[in-house]
Amino acid sequence: xxxxxxxxxxxxxxxxxxxxxxxxxxxxxxxxxxxxxxxxxxxxxxxxxxxxxxxxxxxxxxxxxxxxxxxxxxxxxxxxxxxxxxxxxxxxxxxxxxxxxxxxxxxxxxxxxxxxxxxxxxxxxxxxxxxxxxxxxxxxxxxxxxxxxxxxxxxxxxxxxxxxxxxxxxxxxxxxxxxxxxxxxxxxxxxxxxxxxxxxxxxxx
Amino acid sequence: xxxxxxxxxxxxxxxxxxxxxxxxxxxxxxxxxxxxxxxxxxxxxxxxxxxxxxxxxxxxxxxxxxxxxxxxxxxxxxxxxxxxxxxxxxxxxxxxxxxxxxxxxxxxxxxxxxxxxxxxxxxxxxxxxxxxxxxxxxxxxxxxxxxxxxxxxxxxxxxxxxxxxxxxxxxxxxxxxxxxxxxxxxxxxxxxxxxxxxxxxxxxxxxxxxxxxxxxxxxxxxxxxxxxxxxxxxxxxxxxxxxxxxxxxxxxxxxxxxxxxxxxxxxxxxxxxxxxxxxxxxxxxxxxxxxxxxxxxxxxxxxxxxxxxxxxxxxxxxxxxxxxxxxxxxxxxxxxxxxxxxxxxxxxxxxxxxxxxxxxxxxxxxxxxxxxxxxxxxxxxxxxxxxxxxxxxxxxxxxxxxxxxxxxxxxxxxxxxxxxxxxxxxxxxxxxxxxxxxxxxxxxxxxxxxxxxxxxxxxxxxxxxxxxxxxxxxxxxxxxxx
Numbered sequence: 001x002x003x004x005x006x007x008x009x010x011x012x013x014x015x016x017x018x019x020x021x022x023x024x025x026x027x028x029x030x031x032x033x034x035x036x037x038x039x040x041x042x043x044x045x046x047x048x049x050x051x052x053x054x055x056x057x058x059x060x061x062x063x064x065x066x067x068x069x070x071x072x073x074x075x076x077x078x079x080x081x082x083x084x085x086x087x088x089x090x091x092x093x094x095x096x097x098x099x100x101x102x103x104x105x106x107x108x109x110x111x112x113x114x115x116x117x118x119x120x121x122x123x124x125x126x127x128x129x130x131x132x133x134x135x136x137x138x139x140x141x142x143x144x145x146x147x148x149x150x151x152x153x154x155x156x157x158x159x160x161x162x163x164x165x166x167x168x169x170x171x172x173x174x175x176x177x178x179x180x181x182x183x184x185x186x187x188x189x190x191x192x193x194x195x196x197x198x199x200x201x202x203x204x205x
Numbered sequence: 206x207x208x209x210x211x212x213x214x215x216x217x218x219x220x221x222x223x224x225x226x227x228x229x230x231x232x233x234x235x236x237x238x239x240x241x242x243x244x245x246x247x248x249x250x251x252x253x254x255x256x257x258x259x260x261x262x263x264x265x266x267x268x269x270x271x272x273x274x275x276x277x278x279x280x281x282x283x284x285x286x287x288x289x290x291x292x293x294x295x296x297x298x299x300x301x302x303x304x305x306x307x308x309x310x311x312x313x314x315x316x317x318x319x320x321x322x323x324x325x326x327x328x329x330x331x332x333x334x335x336x337x338x339x340x341x342x343x344x345x346x347x348x349x350x351x352x353x354x355x356x357x358x359x360x361x362x363x364x365x366x367x368x369x370x371x372x373x374x375x376x377x378x379x380x381x382x383x384x385x386x387x388x389x390x391x392x393x394x395x396x397x398x399x400x401x402x403x404x405x406x407x408x409x410x411x412x413x414x415x416x417x418x419x420x421x422x423x424x425x426x427x428x429x430x431x432x433x434x435x436x437x438x439x440x441x442x443x444x445x446x447x448x449x450x451x452x453x454x455x456x457x458x459x460x461x462x463x464x465x466x467x468x469x470x471x472x473x474x475x476x477x478x479x480x481x482x483x484x485x486x487x488x489x490x491x492x493x494x495x496x497x498x499x500x501x502x503x504x505x506x507x508x509x510x511x512x513x514x515x516x517x518x519x520x521x522x523x524x525x526x527x528x529x530x531x532x533x534x535x536x537x538x539x540x541x542x543x544x545x546x547x548x549x550x551x552x553x554x555x556x557x558x559x560x561x562x563x564x565x566x567x568x569x570x571x572x573x574x575x576x577x578x579x580x581x582x583x584x585x586x587x588x589x590x591x592x593x594x595x596x597x598x599x600x601x602x603x604x605x606x607x608x609x610x611x612x613x614x615x616x617x618x619x620x621x622x623x624x625x626x627x628x629x630x631x632x633x634x635x636x637x638x639x640x641x642x643x644x645x646x647x648x649x650x651x652x653x654x655x656x657x658x659x660x661x662x663x664x665x666x667x668x669x670x671x672x673x674x675x676x677x678x679x680x681x682x683x684x685x686x687x
């Protein structure tokens with residue numbers, strides 16, 4: 001996937017400023033690439049106009065799969081393959097199959113949904129994140145605006161961000177290497193150059 | 206900046222900012238281990254080692270090393286299993302059920318409580334495997350695999366097999382829920398890391414989390430669904446554990462009250478264990494602003510509620526034994542309260558029914574010392590409850606010639622000590638290397654968008670200030686603030 005390189009970044013310190021800011025920025029016709037926040041800001045997805053999350057559908061489908069697999073397994077083993085009279089119960093003792101069916105439904109629904117979310121969004125152990133501002137996991141909200149994707153000029157967007165009371169506005173350019181991050185390169189770089197780029201020390205210097 | 210509501214006590218005191226939360230919690234992970242922590246870990250490892258000796262000896266020579274006999278085939282092993290798995294339930298209750306009920310005070314205790322769940326369930330899982338005597342082949346029998354006689358399968362009519370699925374699922378889903386909650390906090394630690402190893406390790410653990418708004422949206426949805434799935438799951442787990450007893454025909458076990466009674470007992474003992482651990486963690490890590498007296502009071506109220514349910518269950522059991530007119534059932538309960546194990550029965554009654562009632566007094570439920578002592582008393586009581594149910598029902602069966610008395614050996618005590626060592630070793634490692642408080646969630650509740658905040662914001666933006674009432678209406682009707 002081709003990633004753009006040139007962004008304008010606006011930093012917000014307060015979640016209410018951010019919510020109002022994002023609404024106003026969008027009203028003025030600026031397309032926001034993404035907002036990065038240290039904690040879930042309620043209402044931000046509406047302010048950004050995102051569709052509802054698809055994760056409930058994934059959970060339902062995996063859960064249904066779990067139910068079916070559990071029933072097939074229990075009926076196959078207890079009724080079809082080797083029927084036995086146990087405690088005078090019928091082979092197809094449906095109430096006895098409820099607990100295992102329930103447990104497998106929950107197991108598949110949770111793991112199916114969560115792993116699908118992580119895989120689809122690319123959150124995997126070897127993922128090297130593209131960090132716009134290191135404070136996005138601490139206390140600042142970061143609004144990233146893709147310059148290539150907007151018709152307005154950099155100066156115009158900059159002034160719009162200032163208007164909505166962004167604490168800081170600066171330009172963030174990524175190199176090709178940063179855009180196509182490789183885990184191996186990242187580890188090699190980490191161990192040869194130490195923790196340099198975008199670390200706590202580098203930032204507070 | 207934190208704006209304090211006039212109506213409610215703030216969830217986090219001390220006027221903490223978002224930055225302070227990061228600093229306070231990450232400090233524990235980043236700093237050198239304290240002498241108190243090292244001493245605690247050493248004590249846990251000692252328990253693990255001493256217990257491990259008895260465990261090893263028991264595994265080498267067989268479970269005859271335990272005090273079991275032909276009448277009492279289950280004693281400390283299954284008592285400990287039910288006790289540990291019950292303790293685990295509080296973590297899921299806090300993180301899942303309180304999430305569904307939008308109880309925001311859970312945010313500063315859910316991480317440690319969930320960790321406690323995971324470690325307690327590991328200790329619980331240890332017991333059924335250990336009591337098989339040959340743990341290297343025992344678990345294989347529990348899986349639905351064909352055996353060597355053709356394909357004779359496991360028995361899906363047996364509650365013992367339901368237990369395998371229930372505990373297995375419970376452990377897996379709790380682990381997932383806990384880990385998903387940790388990911389954003391690992392990202393915070395990753396971005397602050399100054400050493401190569403910690404940057405790499407927390408980088409891997411954080412799965413490259415970047416906190417984008419779209420991911421948070423999915424993440425919130427995933428958390429809510431996991432909470433929704435965990436809620437019936439946690440109730441099902443102890444229900445199924447109680448089926449291990451309730452579906453048998455042993456007097457004292459064969460009762461329909463068992464599922465709700467066990468679930469209430471599990472939450473009761475779990476909250477007691479959460480309190481024991483949190484009071485220590487709070488003190489050692491100076492988290493008084495995050496885990497406030499109000500949090501402790503809330504948990505104590507849950508202890509009164511569940512303790513009272515447990516008390517009613519004991520009384521109901523006695524009444525039904527009498528009312529049923531079944532002489533075996535009547536004898537089982539008479540024998541529990543006045544037979545050779547009277548001391549265990551009355552310890553259970555005192556610790557579980559009488560002691561939590563002290564929390565009706567506000568001074569006691571807001572006192573750290575009382576809470577700490579009573580939380581331990583409750584867990585002693587809950588251990589006796591399981592011991593009473595299991596051993597007193599077994600030791601005098603239908604044939605008086607096989608009546609006996611169970612006496613634990615050093616191997617019973619040693620193996621129990623082993624699980625304590627395991628639990629606390631895990632917990633102390635967690636407390637050092639993982640953030641003990643969910644930073645992202647605490648930051649989210651630090652300042653609620655109440656009308657006062659909204660006014661303050663609008664003042665900053667230099668817009669005409671609407672009247673307070675209007676703002677409140679706008680807040681409720683707005684799509685922005687849910």
